[in-house]
Amino acid sequence: MTSYPHHPFHLVELSPWPLTASVGALSLTTGLAYWFHNNSTHILIMGLTILMLSSYQWWRDISREGTLQGFHNPLVVTNLRWGMIFFIVSEIFFFLSFFWAFFHSSLAPSVEIGTQWPPTGVTPFNPFQIPLLNTAVLLSSGVTITWSHHALMNKNHTQAIQSLALTIILGVYFTFLQAYEYMEASFSISEAIYGTTFFVATGFHGLHVIIGSTFLMICLYRMLKFHFSPEHHFGFEAAAWYWHFVDVVWLFLYISVYWWGG
Secondary structure, eight states: OOOOOSSSOOOOOOOSHHHHHHHHHHHHHHHHHHHHHHOOOHHHHHHHHHHHHHHHHHHHHHHIIIIISOOOOHHHHHHHHHHHHHHHHHHHHHHHHHHHHHHHHHSSOOGGGTTSSSOTTOOOOOTTSHHHHHHHHHHHHHHHHHHHHHHHHTTOHHHHHHHHHHHHHHHHHHHHHHHHHHHTOSSOTTSHHHHHHHHHHHHHHHHHHHHHHHHHHHHHHHHHTTOOOSSSOHHHHHHHHHHHHHHHHHHHHIIIIIIIOO
16 A cells, blocks of 8 residues: 655655765766876776766656656755755855955965066966857857746747757857867966966866756757646756856956956
């Protein structure tokens, strides 16, 4: 005889994916360090493979719980919203530490870097070339993701898919532009405090763009499968929040690191 809970909360079943994802993440970071020191990518590839497979299985289970099994009732969705909000707040403080390091070094340059910013011998990027193009690309992607959300709310499935696909294309284009910018850089991450703060801040932002693009690709697949409705689409809404956060962080990076700091 099946017993039903007398509360509106969703108590998740036992799942192996948090454990396997943790093993994959540990192998990934260990593999990165091993790659840096020994020029071998075996552990890195193994960790990345475990993490990708675990993520796929975990996302599949959550999608089933929310879409097919109906476990994501209004109270559960509210808690998911708060969870996403707190996650984005933690990400804000994550990037705040990079901006703190940048301004700490740039507002009062030390003797070791020639008492000037950028340091002596460092040629920064022209903020009106690729960085400005990347800014236009990300701002445009913010418009297209909002367009997709409004189309979904108005039951225009075709426009929602088209604008979401356009957002993903813009995100991938941004990643390619940033990779080209890194290849053309006249300085490296070991180039005094400027190179360190520049590549760490912009590099982690680039990683967040890749994660956000993957998030949106999953949403596009689910949208093609008609998993979202105007009343029930928090998975897509969370991805849109995350993407807008990535946009805002880039604006601060462009103004402070590229324009003012260069």
